[in-house]
Amino acid sequence: MDNKNNKLLYWIPRILSIIFxxxxxxFSLDVFEENYGFWETILGLFIHNIPVLILLLVxxxxxxxxxxxxxxxxxxxxxxxxxxxxxxxxxxYHLFWILNISGPAFLIGILFLxxxxxxxx
Numbered sequence: 173m174d175n176k177n178n179k180l181l182y183w184i185p186r187i188l189s190i191i192f193x194x195x196x197x198x199f200s201l202d203v204f205e206e207n208y209g210f211w212e213t214i215l216g217l218f219i220h221n222i223p224v225l226i227l228l229l230v231x232x233x234x235x236x237x238x239x240x241x242x243x244x245x246x247x248x249x250x251x252x253x254x255x256x257x258x259x260x261x262x263x264x265y266h267l268f269w270i271l272n273i274s275g276p277a278f279l280i281g282i283l284f285l286x287x288x289x290x291x292x293x
Contacts, residue, residue, distance in 0.1 A: 178290070178291075181283070181286060181287045181290060182287055182291070184283055185234075185238075185241065185280050185283035185284045185287060186231070186234075186235065188276065188279065188280050188283070189227070189231045189234070189241070189245070189280050190231070192227070192276045192277070192280060193224055193227050193228055193231065195276075196223060196224050196227070196273075197221060197224045199220065200216075200217050200220030200221050200224070202220075203216035203217050203220060223248075227244075227245075227248065230244045230245070234284055237288075238284045238285070238287045238288030238291065239284070239285065239288045240284075241280070241281065241284035242281045242282070242283075242284035242285030242288060243281070243285075244281070245277045245278070245280045245281030245284065246277070246278055246281035246282070246285075247281075248277045248281075249273070249274035249275075249277030249278040249281065250274070252270070252273045252274045252277065253270055253274045256269055256270055
């Protein structure tokens with residue numbers, strides 16, 4: 173049973189990271205609603221996907237060094253929380269934004285840290 177738990181603790185943060193990164197990438201698709209030309213659309217996609225590319229790089233590093241994923245995903249959740257709370261007057265629906273973005277980032281970060289703690293022994 174312990175071996176099965178080890179495999180789950182290894183794979184769950186990685187799989188959740190992939191799903192989370194794809195979820196964030198979906199937000200960049202709103203570029204296609206604008207009537208931009210080809211190069212403006214490419215630039216818009218790139219700019220919208222900078223956080224996605226950073227998290228993808230972090231995931232690649234975290235595959236071997238779980239502490240990196242734990243730290244960066246938690247910091248990403250905190251950064252988004254601060255961004256939402258400081259850039260506009262707070263509205264109740266901002267809590268849903270925070271939960272949808274920061275919540276999974278915190279969960280993934282905690283799971284990476286738990287895996288790192290377990291597997292470093």
